[in-house]
Amino acid sequence: MLRVFYRWVLRAHPRYFRQRFGDEMQSIFDRAASPGTEVGLLVDAVLSLLRQWSLRPQFWEQPTLAEAADGVPLFHTLESSKPRAAALVYGALLSALVLNGISWTMGYAWNHPVYLAIKQPVISPPAFWGVRGTPSQKVSLAAEPPLYTDQGRVVLIFNSPVYTASHALGQTKPSKPEPESPDASSGSRSTKPATAPLGKQGMVF
Amino acid sequence: MKEDPGSFLPLSTAALHILLSLAGGEMHGYAIMQDVQRQSEGKYRMGPGTLYDNLQKMIERRLVEELGQKAGDDDPRRRYYRLSALGRGVLATEIARLDSVVREGKLRLQRPRRA
Numbered sequence: 001m002l003r004v005f006y007r008w009v010l011r012a013h014p015r016y017f018r019q020r021f022g023d024e025m026q027s028i029f030d031r032a033a034s035p036g037t038e039v040g041l042l043v044d045a046v047l048s049l050l051r052q053w054s055l056r057p058q059f060w061e062q063p064t065l066a067e068a069a070d071g072v073p074l075f076h077t078l079e080s081s082k083p084r085a086a087a088l089v090y091g092a093l094l095s096a097l098v099l100n101g102i103s104w105t106m107g108y109a110w111n112h113p114v115y116l117a118i119k120q121p122v123i124s125p126p127a128f129w130g131v132r133g134t135p136s137q138k139v140s141l142a143a144e145p146p147l148y149t150d151q152g153r154v155v156l157i158f159n160s161p162v163y164t165a166s167h168a169l170g171q172t173k174p175s176k177p178e179p180e181s182p183d184a185s186s187g188s189r190s191t192k193p194a195t196a197p198l199g200k201q202g203m204v205f
Numbered sequence: 206m207k208e209d210p211g212s213f214l215p216l217s218t219a220a221l222h223i224l225l226s227l228a229g230g231e232m233h234g235y236a237i238m239q240d241v242q243r244q245s246e247g248k249y250r251m252g253p254g255t256l257y258d259n260l261q262k263m264i265e266r267r268l269v270e271e272l273g274q275k276a277g278d279d280d281p282r283r284r285y286y287r288l289s290a291l292g293r294g295v296l297a298t299e300i301a302r303l304d305s306v307v308r309e310g311k312l313r314l315q316r317p318r319r320a
Contacts, residue, residue, distance in 0.1 A: 027280050
């Protein structure tokens with residue numbers, strides 16, 4: 001009978017206090033075997049009830065983070081008990097699944113690229129690029145070679161055997177390039193006079 | 206910001222006994238009640254309402270830390286508590302204050318009374 005009264009008194013406590021300490025107070029009451037002690041505990045619970053409602057309004061509700069921080073940013077642990085083992089296993093499994101999904105998506109995107117057709121503009125180089133020594137001379141732009149593009153790279157070809165200085169000035173027609181000597185193809189430079197067509201030189205961007 | 210232990214003094218009788226009990230190690234509520242009764246040789250009895258009201262205040266002021274339930278305890282409703290570093294400092298400061306009070310009291314009581 002006293003246990004039922006004690007339970008009622010505990011239920012009448014403010015919710016935050018009851019949720020936090022109600023079970024423990026009930027546990028202590030259950031351990032008290034003698035009737036005299038039970039009466040004392042019941043009186044103590046009634047006094048606690050009056051005290052909590054009249055003197056402890058700050059503990060009626062669970063304090064929020066803003067109240068706990070008191071204007072100062074800080075980290076606050078809401079629950080001091082350790083998480084359940086099942087929750088840890090579930091979290092680990094979920095993390096592994098998400099990581100696996102991200103890895104698979106990145107791998108698929110790497111192996112299946114999407115190509116966009118972009119029309120590459122034709123850029124004409126300055127006229128004097130094919131001329132040696134006299135950039136101030138007037139040069140026919142029509143005779144200038146276009147830039148060669150190679151899948152997005154821009155290949156600038158100058159001093160080529162085809163477009164010599166005289167051709168760039170529009171004085172002669174372009175001549176066919178001489179076949180490269182075997183030693184030139186192997187990488188060694190040939191020493192030819194200045195009037196001869198220059199070797200291939202280019203810049204790749 | 207570090208709090209000054211002296212700002213918590215003087216402690217109430219209940220708070221002093223609870224901090225003294227927890228200075229020996231982590232305990233649940235019922236063990237604290239029994240330890241307080243043993244400390245005072247049965248002269249001071251504390252009910253659960255007083256105990257948890259004080260514990261609530263001391264947890265809020267970060268003198269005591271709540272550890273939660275322990276696996277393997279015979280009563281799963283029990284929660285364990287322990288003294289924080291701030292609580293230990295407050296208890297040490299209070300003991301030093303009480304020690305000076307006791308020494309001063311002994312000195313004054315030993316002096317012969319002047320008529």
